[in-house]
Amino acid sequence: MDLDANSFTLACREGGRRIETWLRIVDREHGARFYREAAAALRSWQAAEDVVQDAMVKVWQRCATFRGPGEPLAWIHQIVRNTLLDALRQRQAQAPREQPLHDDDGQLTRDAEAAVLGLSASGVATPEGALAEHQIEAVFRRCFEQFAAAHPEHATVLRWVVEDGLDNAAIEALLERSPGATREFISQCRKKARPYFAAWYALVSPAGVTP
Structure with missing residues (x-):
């Protein structure tokens, strides 16, 4: 199956096994890049796996909103990155507050x-x-x-x-x-x-x- 806009649009329209097969191919051919990027940011392979899986669910849920002729892989990658940013922000919000590195004037403390x-x-x-x-x-x-x-x-x-x-x-x-x-x-x-x-x-x- 070609991972182009036409095949993705058709898979989204038909749903079911068609879109499942399409996303399995994406994961097999490009998933490693997504996992490496998430793991580098989150410093955890388990957390990276959660982010990528969450992103793929979002792709499934939002595929009907995709509008060609853009590159579907770029669209999916953006969803992965948005999901990663959400995870980083959630982690930062839960982390204990650190001592600031800069004062109010932007100089090092x-x-x-x-x-x-x-x-x-x-x-x-x-x-x-x-x-x-x-x-x-x-x-x-x-x-x-x-x-x-x-x-x-x-x-x-x-x-x-x-x-x-x-x-x-x-x-x-x-x-x-x-x-x-x-x-x-x-x-x-x-x-x-x-x-x-x-x-x-x-x-x-x-x-x-x-x-």
Whole structure:
């Protein structure tokens, strides 16, 4: 079965085994990508499985609303990402409130600055050691993991922008925000990420300072 708009529209119209077969093919051929994306954001394969299954139920329920000639896989992927954002927001709402990293003026608080300086001083070797590229990449991954653990929704959106190349219009649709609010949110993502990457910046910046 071809996973195109015509076959999807026909499957949605006929329902039953037709749409079930269509979605099984989607899961077999593209499900791994959905699971990996959700697991990277949620840091749990079990939670990722719940998100993807929930998303597939939503696809089933909403397939009659699909309007071609757009790509059905892109439409399904957006539902997966919306479901993932809902899960991240629910988790964040249930998490205990953390100490803020920034004050009202957007500057690092003293406690956060001290933590960043401590990470930079003791977490990795200095640039003078000429670390191999794979070591620098390891530092980057560790920094991103710390960022994602503290701000999972912001880290996920930033990954969509940087790695997947989603533009502001796509992020706007996912966040269901106005263009201005979306630009502000993406700016917040970068600001929140900056202190977590202090160790990496210290390695790659000639001056050894964060931008």
